[in-house]
Amino acid sequence: MSAYECAHCGAEYSDTEEEAYLQHLADKHKDDLTRIDRKHIDQHRGIDLSNEPSTKDLVLQTAIITVGLILSGALLYMFIL
Numbered sequence: 522m523s524a525y526e527c528a529h530c531g532a533e534y535s536d537t538e539e540e541a542y543l544q545h546l547a548d549k550h551k552d553d554l555t556r557i558d559r560k561h562i563d564q565h566r567g568i569d570l571s572n573e574p575s576t577k578d579l580v581l582q583t584a585i586i587t588v589g590l591i592l593s594g595a596l597l598y599m600f601i602l
C-alpha cells in the first residue's frame with residue numbers, strides 16, 4: 522500500500538516521495554485541486570499556484586516607490602533652493 526495515492530488519477534507514491542506527490546498534484550491537477558490541497562502544497566513546496574502577486578510584495582513595492590518619490594522630491598527641493 523502506498524503512503525500517497527493521487528485522488529485524481531490514482532498515481533501512487535511511497536512515504537519518501539511526498540514532495541514528488543505534491544509536485545505531481547501541482548503539475549497534473551492544478552485546476553482540480555481543492556483549497557486544502559493547494560494549502561498543503563504551498564506549505565510543503567512553496568509552489569505558488571496563483572498568478573496574483575502576494576500582498577506582501579505589493580506593500581513592499583509601494584513602500585519602495587513612496588520612499589523613492591520622497592527622496593527625489595527632497596533632492597528637487599534642494600536644487601530649487
Ligand SMILES: [Zn+2]
Pocket residue numbers: 527528529530531532545546549550
Ligand atoms: Zn494524479
